[in-house]
Amino acid sequence: xxxxxxxxxxxxxxxxxxxxxxxxxxxxxxxxxxxxxxxxxxxxxxxxxxxxxxxxxxxxxxxxxxxxxxxxxxxxxxxxxxxxxxxxxxxxxxxxxxxxxxxxxxxxxxxxxxxxxxxxxxxxxxxxxxxxxxxxxxxxxxxxxxxxxxxxxxxxxxxxxxxxxxxxxxxxxxxxxxxxxxxxxxxxxxxxxxxxxxxxxxxxxxxxxxxxxxxxxxxxxxxxxxxxxxxxxxxxxxxxxxxxxxxxxxxxxxxxxxxxxxxxxxxxxxxxxxxxxxxxxxxxxxxxxxxxxxx
Amino acid sequence: xxxxxxxxxxxxxxxxxxxxxxxxxxxxxxxxxxxxxxxxxxxxxxxxxxxxxxxxxxxxxxxxxxxxxxxxxxxxxxxxxxxxxxxxxxxxxxxxxxxxxxxxxxxxxxxxxxxxxxxxxxxxxxxxxxxxxxxxxxxxxxxxxxxxxxxxxxxxxxxxxxxxxxxxxxxxxxxxxxxxxxxxxxxxxxxxxxxxxxxxxxxxxxxxxxxxxxxxxxxxxxxxxxxx
Numbered sequence: 293x294x295x296x297x298x299x300x301x302x303x304x305x306x307x308x309x310x311x312x313x314x315x316x317x318x319x320x321x322x323x324x325x326x327x328x329x330x331x332x333x334x335x336x337x338x339x340x341x342x343x344x345x346x347x348x349x350x351x352x353x354x355x356x357x358x359x360x361x362x363x364x365x366x367x368x369x370x371x372x373x374x375x376x377x378x379x380x381x382x383x384x385x386x387x388x389x390x391x392x393x394x395x396x397x398x399x400x401x402x403x404x405x406x407x408x409x410x411x412x413x414x415x416x417x418x419x420x421x422x423x424x425x426x427x428x429x430x431x432x433x434x435x436x437x438x439x440x441x442x443x444x445x446x447x448x449x450x451x452x453x454x455x456x457x458x459x460x461x462x463x464x465x466x467x468x469x470x471x472x473x474x475x476x477x478x479x480x481x482x483x484x485x486x487x488x489x490x491x492x493x494x495x496x497x498x499x500x501x502x503x504x505x506x507x508x509x510x511x512x513x514x515x516x517x518x519x520x521x522x523x524x525x526x527x528x529x530x531x532x533x534x535x536x537x538x539x540x541x542x543x544x545x546x547x548x549x550x551x552x553x554x555x556x557x558x559x560x561x562x563x564x565x566x567x568x569x570x571x572x573x574x575x576x577x578x579x580x581x582x583x584x585x586x587x
Numbered sequence: 588x589x590x591x592x593x594x595x596x597x598x599x600x601x602x603x604x605x606x607x608x609x610x611x612x613x614x615x616x617x618x619x620x621x622x623x624x625x626x627x628x629x630x631x632x633x634x635x636x637x638x639x640x641x642x643x644x645x646x647x648x649x650x651x652x653x654x655x656x657x658x659x660x661x662x663x664x665x666x667x668x669x670x671x672x673x674x675x676x677x678x679x680x681x682x683x684x685x686x687x688x689x690x691x692x693x694x695x696x697x698x699x700x701x702x703x704x705x706x707x708x709x710x711x712x713x714x715x716x717x718x719x720x721x722x723x724x725x726x727x728x729x730x731x732x733x734x735x736x737x738x739x740x741x742x743x744x745x746x747x748x749x750x751x752x753x754x755x756x757x758x759x760x761x762x763x764x765x766x767x768x769x770x771x772x773x774x775x776x777x778x779x780x781x782x783x784x785x786x787x788x789x790x791x792x793x794x795x796x797x798x799x800x801x802x803x804x805x806x807x808x809x810x811x812x813x814x815x
Contacts, residue, residue, distance in 0.1 A: 304723040305685055332700040332719035350700025396702065 309562030369517035429469030436510035437461030506539030542570035624667030633737025639663035685724025729759035
């Protein structure tokens with residue numbers, strides 16, 4: 293399967309491990325992520341001002357560039373949220389569609405389906421089929437899935453999973469052989485971009501989440517958002533720098549665990565950029581012998 | 588027979604000039620003496636960025652005055668200069684990263700992706716795309732996409748985010764050539780040759796040559812020899 297892919301700025305810089313592990317893991321599943329030849333920042337936050345079209349311009353141009361394929365895959369929760377909500381405006385609001393598409397000089401009707409890799413694994417491949425493709429089962433690894441906000445909400449627009457009781461990450465982790473750790477904070481806000489203006493407030497949010505996951509027995513956490521990863525990871529980094537979490541729980545992108553389970557080259561993981569190094573806890577699987585190449 | 592004429596408007600005032608002139612020559616024909624907004628006259632220096640509209644079309648069009656042929660009913664204005672911010676830096680000390688660009692030109696993050704810069708570029712450079720690459724620290728891509736920039740400044744004149752794109756681009760090209768591109772071995776060899784006086788004899792003979800000899804040497808010179 294070939295899918296047009298919009299990495300977003302963060303996956304091209306700070307979250308290079310998210311990008312590289314997702315590409316490698318997808319390839320191992322015969323899913324080719326074809327990066328759009330040209331793309332800009334999506335705007336990162338969906339503009340909710342109904343009388344302004346400016347925030348729709350960049351994401352609509354990105355969507356229009358994928359219209360021939362009819363599908364666009366993205367991984368970052370901010371990009372996913374922004375592209376999906378923009379697409380809904382373009383598809384349903386004729387006045388704003390006319391304004392924006394005449395401005396960018398593209399005929400685009402909101403026809404592209406925005407998909408997340410987790411959705412492809414669930415809906416196109418299926419978690420049972422994924423489980424059969426695992427070469428390094430992560431047996432015994434206790435993982436707390438963390439969703440954050442933007443993947444799930446607003447639920448009627450995202451249509452990703454139940455916003456109160458989501459299950460997609462749990463089912464994904466189970467298919468890799470992990471032991472899923474339930475904890476009560478999986479859909480709470482990590483502090484998001486408040487970390488820029490009021491870092492203490494954000495650290496308190498993320499610290500609470502990490503502590504709760506640790507109390508529930510998590511050895512690692514998984515996320516699907518570079519900013520969640522940054523906040524949860526950095527909250528534990530250094531108490532002297534305002535990090536407040538008591539625990540030291542490595543925070544991984546779901547795609548990093550997927551890449552390990554599928555036997556991808558460890559160079560795609562980029563664990564060296566994590567504040568809390570996941571390698572000690574994952575050594576049993578990282579040092580697993582590489583699977584024999586398929587005949 | 589009188590030459591066919593066209594009428595163009597310079598800052599609102601009509602002027603009739605012979606058909607086929609460039610905007611620059613048409614202005615001179617109409618009596619303007621250009622001190623600024625006129626440099627190389629060959630399409631390379633970027634001093635004569637011009638905006639214009641034609642009858643019955645809302646589109647703003649652009650061109651270099653020295654390269655664009657004047658049309659009948661063309662309304663135009665030269666924009667020889669546009670105020671710009673320019674960071675001071677020592678390229679040796681700067682790592683080739685997104686953080687470098689953003690710390691010197693934080694306004695690049697204000698780009699909303701309107702593409703006005705691309706539409707107004709007389710060189711048809713993908714300005715918005717290189718600003719997107721600058722935001723994510725893809726220095727090589729900025730350098731590559733912006734390579735044909737003449738720094739005429741029209742992009743900056745239209746940017747709603749007040750970015751001075753061409754100064755961001757030249758920063759990226761400097762970062763690329765200083766820190767990313769492989770050093771040119773032939774350049775180092777030539778500098779070494781000059782420093783040890785390897786060109787002194789040739790220079791001395793040229794200094795002593797007659798004009799006729801110089802012309803002959805110039806005509807016979809080898810440009811980009813195959814081997815060094």
